[in-house]
Amino acid sequence: MSKSIFYHAGCPVCVSAEHDIIDLVGTNNIEVVHIGEDKSRIDEAESAGVNSVPALVTPNGNVLHINFGASIADVRG
């Protein structure tokens, strides 16, 4: 199975959701990307359909926006 990708920006909402998602999905099944620190991946996230963080992109390409930490526009700054 290909991995899910969890995009976040280090906000408290993101960190809390990250722990929950990793507990549920398993740390081996997920790649965690901090787009606040690694801004080179913001375009990738946006292309995948991510409008806000935290968000989980599933192996089949669906985007699950989880709670609300920050919009992509805010992360882009």
Added chain:
Amino acid sequence: MSKSIFYHAGCPVCVSAEHDIIDLVGTNNIEVVHIGEDKSRIDEAESAGVNSVPALVTPNGNVLHINFGASIADVRG
């Protein structure tokens, strides 16, 4: 491990998220509750902190609001 509870109201956003979450978490690890059909459980969902559906309440009691289908007020009708 105790189960997560996935609350939804049958909306298209809910159904799509339900499939994704079940794929990720495993059908044995989740209880699916349709609060549009089983309105007796709306109070339970709200007490757990669910403000909108679809939402996932994790085994440790955290609420992950996933995308946005409908507010609890709209489901209550």
